[in-house]
Amino acid sequence: MSDIASRVKAIIVEKLGVDENEVTPEASFTNDLGADSLDTVELIMEFEKEFNVAIPDDQAENIGTVGQAIAYLEKNVK
């Protein structure tokens, strides 16, 4: 697991209060991990803070699963 992937998972575990083994790449924040719309916004903000990137709203809308978050950050974090 990449460094980015493990940091993303740690944030999700912390913020959504879920078990680490639930945080699979396919897991949807809202359908599988119990996030509501505000939780999702908060997650995106945490990713921005952790990785020092700005995720535009139109990009953030496409980040709905753990795997999508990891893929986006692996591509955009320098």
Next chain:
Amino acid sequence: MELKRVVVTGLGALTPIGNNVPDYWNALLAGVSGANFIKSFDTTKFKTKFACEVKNFNAEDIFGKKEARKMDPFVHYAMVAADEAVRDADLDFPNLDTNRIGVIWGAGIGGLKTFLDEVSNFAKGDGTPRYNPYFIPKMILDIAPGHISIKYGLRGPNFSTVSACASGTNALIDSFNYIRLGTADVIISGGSEAIINEAGMGGFNAMHALSTRNDDPATASRPFDKDRDGFVAGEGSGAVILESLEHAKARGAKIYAEMVGGGMSADANHITAPHPEGLGARLVMTNALTDAGLTTSDIDYINVHGTSTPLGDISETKAIVSLFGDNAYKLNISSTKSMTGHLLGAAGAIEAIASILAVKNDIVPPTINHFTDDPEFDPQLNFTFNKAQKRLVRTAQSNTFGFGGHNASVIFKKYEE
């Protein structure tokens, strides 16, 4: 249209002297002070270094880490007191018409800690607004009744009352009225507050409102004592289940007391100072008595606002003497803020509970920390200094007054068929 009778069927409390109703009541009767040095932040640079904090309370243990951080402390407190009251009233929501059960909840300020943290975070940044999405829904004070309604699925009237230190009492009066009018059958009412943080203490210190007796916090809240020097900040929550008598009887609920009157008035004088002659205080007590259809000779106990400020205690006492006349000498007066500190928007709620339990148990909790008589006060008045007093308490009146000149007063009576 005939108004319905309204009774008290459940109580909940989270206070600086007890984390549930039995502990709170026993501490009130024992004359326990809830004041101590502040543990929740560094007070080195603050004029006042003590307050009446809630003790042995960890929100994460109760709500879990994920949910706890989505709520401001004033909501944590609200949820805990409401839960105790719901259990105490034995409300079986799945078998009740929850469209007719509401939540009307007071707070003076709301999520001050949340506001402080979020704005501090912004101020430390580069100007990019990185506010947490929970900032607003944690801070707004009406979120407390919102959370309570969500937890229990209650779809009746739901809102907050805001009148500074009278907020909790205004919540009780609104609840009383909606039940009397037949709009709701049951309302979870009360109030909560959590302002013991850098912003709350700094703000009230700037007004010279707080006691600065840092060498002896436990005796700092001394209402009606000659050497009183301001109020002691408190935090916590009180919840009162109000219910129409017919609904309570139909489900066989236990009844603590009947709520028989509520009064409201304004000082229309100054934003923070009380009217020097207590005109607003006199008017609000008059209005509550009129609403209840009682006279001054019917009141056995007044749980006064009595915050231990130099001016406030005098004006309220003047109001009592001028309104009650000779009857003022026959009743007991006490300020339970001498023990709990001043819970601001929750004060009306926890003091209503003290009044209800005084009516139920025929005992008046004391005004502790009395050392020196103040010639400003008529020595014939019975302030219930230092020790609880047993007596017949047919009715009790509870006064609260808020910055802005808001006054609210409620009356509870022994329940009779």
